[in-house]
Amino acid sequence: MSAQPAPLQPESSQPEPPQPVPPQSVSLLTPRIFFPFVLIVLIWGSTWIVIKGQLGDVPTSWSVAYRFAIASAAMFAYAAVRGERLFPGWKAVGFAGLVGLGQFVFNFNFVYRAEAYLTSGLVAVLFALLMVPNSIMGRIFLKMRLERRFLIGASVAIVGVGLMLAQEYRAAELGPQAVLLGTALTMAGMMSASTANVMQGMEFARTQSMVMMIAWAAGLGALANAVFAWATAGAPVIDMDAAYIGGLFYLGVVGSAISFPIYFNIIREVGPSQASWTSVMIPMIAMIISTVVEGYHWANLSIMGAVLALAGLVIAVARKS
Numbered sequence: 001m002s003a004q005p006a007p008l009q010p011e012s013s014q015p016e017p018p019q020p021v022p023p024q025s026v027s028l029l030t031p032r033i034f035f036p037f038v039l040i041v042l043i044w045g046s047t048w049i050v051i052k053g054q055l056g057d058v059p060t061s062w063s064v065a066y067r068f069a070i071a072s073a074a075m076f077a078y079a080a081v082r083g084e085r086l087f088p089g090w091k092a093v094g095f096a097g098l099v100g101l102g103q104f105v106f107n108f109n110f111v112y113r114a115e116a117y118l119t120s121g122l123v124a125v126l127f128a129l130l131m132v133p134n135s136i137m138g139r140i141f142l143k144m145r146l147e148r149r150f151l152i153g154a155s156v157a158i159v160g161v162g163l164m165l166a167q168e169y170r171a172a173e174l175g176p177q178a179v180l181l182g183t184a185l186t187m188a189g190m191m192s193a194s195t196a197n198v199m200q201g202m203e204f205a206r207t208q209s210m211v212m213m214i215a216w217a218a219g220l221g222a223l224a225n226a227v228f229a230w231a232t233a234g235a236p237v238i239d240m241d242a243a244y245i246g247g248l249f250y251l252g253v254v255g256s257a258i259s260f261p262i263y264f265n266i267i268r269e270v271g272p273s274q275a276s277w278t279s280v281m282i283p284m285i286a287m288i289i290s291t292v293v294e295g296y297h298w299a300n301l302s303i304m305g306a307v308l309a310l311a312g313l314v315i316a317v318a319r320k321s
Helices: 030-053 060-082 091-114 119-140 148-171 176-200 210-233 242-275 278-294 300-317
Strands: none
Touching: 030 091, 030 119, 030 242, 060 091, 060 210, 060 242, 060 300, 091 119, 091 176, 091 210, 091 278, 091 300, 119 148, 119 278, 148 278, 148 300, 176 242, 210 242, 242 278, 278 300
C-alpha cells in the first residue's frame, strides 16, 4: 500500500491539503493497487457465506449493528495507536455519517435481507453489476473518463455475469416471487453502496484520513442500525453460539475494519469504476467456496460466464504498451 494519509488537523488550522493523485494515473494492474485488490476479492468472496450464517434468531438489523460496532471499535483503536486525532471536525464527521448511511446501513440491511430469499451465490452475482452505477455516477459526479476499452470490457463482463445469473435463476429452489423480492433488495443495496463508493472518490474524501473516515462512518452506521433495530425488532438480541459470534467478529474485523479502508483507498487511487471490478471477481470466489462447502454444481452457463467476466476485466484494465 502507498503511504498512509496524514492525521487530520482542526478545521481552523488545517494546512493546504495535498493534491490527490488523479484517478486515471494508475490502474488495477499497478502493483500497489493490484495486490490489495486481490486481497479484497478473497476476503469479500468469503463473507457471503458467513453472512448466510448470521440469519436466524437474531434480527437482521441487530446483526448489522453488532458487525459495524465491532468494526468501528477496531478502527478507533487502530487510530489511537497511530496517534491520530479521534475527532476530525464536524464537516468530516458529517461526511462520514453520510457515507455510513449508504455503505453500512442501507446497503447491508438490504443485502442481509436479500439472502433470506436468495442463495448467497446469487446475491453475490447480482452485486457484480455494481460496476454499472459506479461507472455512470463516477462519470456524472467525478468527471471520470469512460474509455472505449473500459466500455467494451464492461460489456463483455456484464454478459458473463448475465450468464452466471441465468444459471443461478435456473437452479433456484425458491418461487418466482421470492426471487423477485430478493433481486429488488439486492439492487437497492447495490445502489446504496454505489452512492457511498462515489462519495469516497470525491476530492474532499481523498484529503481525509482513511482510518478516521471509516471509524466514524462505521460507528455512526452502527448507531443508526441500532436505533432502527430497536424501533422495528425490539430490545437487543444476541446468539451466543460460537459459529454466530465467530462469524460476527470475522465480518466486523476482517470483512469490515481491515477490508473497507483497503477498498476505499483503491477507490481514491483508481476511481469507483475500476474499483467496482471487485464485484465481478467476488462472486467467483463465493461460488468456489459454495462448491466446497455447499456442493454447488458448476454448469456450462456458470463456466462460460466466469470466463467472459475474467476476459472483460482484462480488456478493461489492460493498458496499451
